[in-house]
Amino acid sequence: MTFKLLLLPLSLLVLAACGARQAPQTETAPPEVGVMAMHAGDVPVHTELSGRTAAFRVSDVRPQVNGIVRKRLFEEGSMVRAGQVLYEIEPGPFEAAHEQAQAALATAQAGIASLRGKAERFGELVKANAVSRQEHEEAQAALVQAQAGVKAAQAALKAARINLEFTRIEAPISGRIGRSSVTEGALVAPGQATALATIQRIDPIYVDVVQSSLELTRLKRRFISGDMAPASTRVSLRMEDGLPYPHAGTLKFTEVAVDAATGSVTLRAEFPNPQGLLLPGMYVRAQVEAGVERQAVLAPQRGVARNDKGEPTALVVGKDDKVELRALEVRGASGDQWIVTGGLREGDRLVVDGLQRAHPGDKVKPVPVSAAPTPASAD
Numbered sequence: 266m267t268f269k270l271l272l273l274p275l276s277l278l279v280l281a282a283c284g285a286r287q288a289p290q291t292e293t294a295p296p297e298v299g300v301m302a303m304h305a306g307d308v309p310v311h312t313e314l315s316g317r318t319a320a321f322r323v324s325d326v327r328p329q330v331n332g333i334v335r336k337r338l339f340e341e342g343s344m345v346r347a348g349q350v351l352y353e354i355e356p357g358p359f360e361a362a363h364e365q366a367q368a369a370l371a372t373a374q375a376g377i378a379s380l381r382g383k384a385e386r387f388g389e390l391v392k393a394n395a396v397s398r399q400e401h402e403e404a405q406a407a408l409v410q411a412q413a414g415v416k417a418a419q420a421a422l423k424a425a426r427i428n429l430e431f432t433r434i435e436a437p438i439s440g441r442i443g444r445s446s447v448t449e450g451a452l453v454a455p456g457q458a459t460a461l462a463t464i465q466r467i468d469p470i471y472v473d474v475v476q477s478s479l480e481l482t483r484l485k486r487r488f489i490s491g492d493m494a495p496a497s498t499r500v501s502l503r504m505e506d507g508l509p510y511p512h513a514g515t516l517k518f519t520e521v522a523v524d525a526a527t528g529s530v531t532l533r534a535e536f537p538n539p540q541g542l543l544l545p546g547m548y549v550r551a552q553v554e555a556g557v558e559r560q561a562v563l564a565p566q567r568g569v570a571r572n573d574k575g576e577p578t579a580l581v582v583g584k585d586d587k588v589e590l591r592a593l594e595v596r597g598a599s600g601d602q603w604i605v606t607g608g609l610r611e612g613d614r615l616v617v618d619g620l621q622r623a624h625p626g627d628k629v630k631p632v633p634v635s636a637a638p639t640p641a642s643a644d
Contacts, residue, residue, distance in 0.1 A: 295627070299618025299634040300582050301565065305611040308561040308604050309496065310597050311552050314532070316474030320467055320545040321535075324438045325460035326351055328453040329431040330359065341444045345436045345464060352434040352461060354453065359429040366425040370418035377411040380404070440466035465545060468538040472502065472514065474551045475529040481519075484555055496554035500534040503550045504542070512537045516553065562609040563602040568617035569593065579608065580616040580623050582631045588616070590625040 332354035339351050383404050390396040436442070443463045447453060453461065487493040498517075502510035514536035523530055534551060536543065543549075569579050577593040594607030609615065614631055616623050623629055 295586070295630045296622035297619060297630045297632050298582070298588075298616050298623045300614040300631040301568070301617050301634055303562045303564065303609050303611065303613040303615055305560045305562050307494065308558045308563060308599060310493070310555045310558055310604060311599065312476070312480075312555045312597070313550055313552050314474035314476055315548070315550050316472055316532075318543050318545055318547045318549060319471040319473055320440075320465035321469050321471055322438050322440060322464075322466035323545075324436075324440075324464050326434060326436065326442075326462045326464065327455070327460050328352075328354065328434060328457070329455055330354060330428050331454045332358070332432060332452070334447055334449055334451045334453060337445055337447075337449060339442060339445075339462075341442065341462075343442060344440070345442050346439045347436055349436045350433045351436055351442070352447075354432040354434070356429060356432040359425070359432055363422070363425040363429045366418070366422040370415070370422050373411065373415040373418040377408070377415055380408045380411045383407075434461065436464055438464055438466060440464045467541060467543065467545060469535050470538040470543050470545070471517075472500075472534045472536055472543075472549060472551055474532050474534070474553070475524075475527070476532060476553075477529050478523045479528070481530055488556065492559065494557040494559060496556045499554060500536075501552045502536060503552070505548050510536070510542065510549075512539075514551075558596055558604055558606060561596065562605040562611075562613075563599060564593070564605045564609060564615055565617050566598070566601050566603055568615045568620075569595070569603050569605075570620070577603070577608075580620060580625070581609070582614040582616060582629060585628065586631060587628050588623045588625050 334352055335355050336353040337351070338353065339345055339349070345351065388401065388405075390401075441464070443465070445462050446459050447461055484493070488495060498515050500514040500516050502512075502514060504510055514534040517533045517535050519533075520531040532553065534553075564579065569577050572578050577595045579591050579593055581589045581591050583589045591608045593603075593605050593609065596604045596606050598604065616629075616631075618632075618634055619629075
């Protein structure tokens with residue numbers, strides 16, 4: 266009886282050990298990470314440059330004759346058209362000079378008729394030896410002198426007429442005119458330092474931005490090598506308050522010389538300005554397309570980190586769903602994505618969610634995620 270009692274606990278221990286050996290071993294499931302499939306293609310590269318606006322046309326209104334301003338015929342700040350009369354200078358002295366020139370011309374023309382007849386008669390008489398050759402030559406010289414006097418009188422009349430027309434100062438271009446620097450009764454003269462007013466045409470309007478010569482040289486070298494394709498001429502703009510300008514512009518040209526003081530090159534773009542939002546001298550920031558990266562990859566910024574050296578890196582789910590650490594070559598940004606030219610290829614699965622659960626060499630469960638969250642529907 267005692268032997269049976271001792272055998273029973275021993276049997277239970279053996280059965281328990283056998284049951285433990287037969288129980289299945291549980292493995293830890295790999296962590297889930299969100300991945301996005303990468304796609305390679307031509308990606309435009311934009312650069313943001315600062316600059317200022319400049320009027321499309323600028324012209325100073327200046328007097329061409331001396332005189333007293335009699336009238337101002339425009340409203341300051343208004344739109345004027347080319348040829349519109351802006352000021353009137355006292356015309357009295359110029360009208361008198363014009364009439365005097367008319368009288369001088371009439372006198373010269375009256376005297377030439379008799380001299381021409383005398384020269385013709387002496388031409389016939391000299392053939393018959395009725396007058397001397399000297400008298401004939403004197404008659405011809407007097408006619409030529411009288412004809413020259415008529416031309417001089419005509420030129421003086423033309424000058425007097427031009428000066429009279431200059432008493433009405435006209436707008437040289439169409440545009441918006443600024444404040445007047447003179448009032449009625451002011452004495453004005455040609456060559457004075459201060460313009461009477463300034464007219465500016467601001468629709469369209471220029472935007473002058475600057476780019477470092479070093480960056481421009483790098484871009485040109487990449488164009489030559491074929492790594493980057495030339496960009497379009499489209500330019501977008503942000504105003505002083507940071508809001509986007511509603512109209513796109515066109516890049517017109519790049520200066521052929523480098524500013525020795527700043528080491529930069531000026532680029533000029535032209536923008537439509539129908540509402541007059543842009544005024545000359547405003548500070549703006551222009552987004553210029555620098556070029557097109559060939560076969561680059563757009564990687565979400567949330568999937569790119571930096572190592573201790575500041576170099577961009579990314580985690581990629583590779584073969585057998587194992588995580589790989591990749592060093593990247595980044596050329597710039599396009600919105601909320603990095604433009605990657607090295608380290609990522611077509612079809613690579615970039616880890617964008619659950620980065621804290623992914624470690625190089627570990628096996629993970631990749632779950633595809635969309636490029637952008639779907640907006641919630643409004644009720």
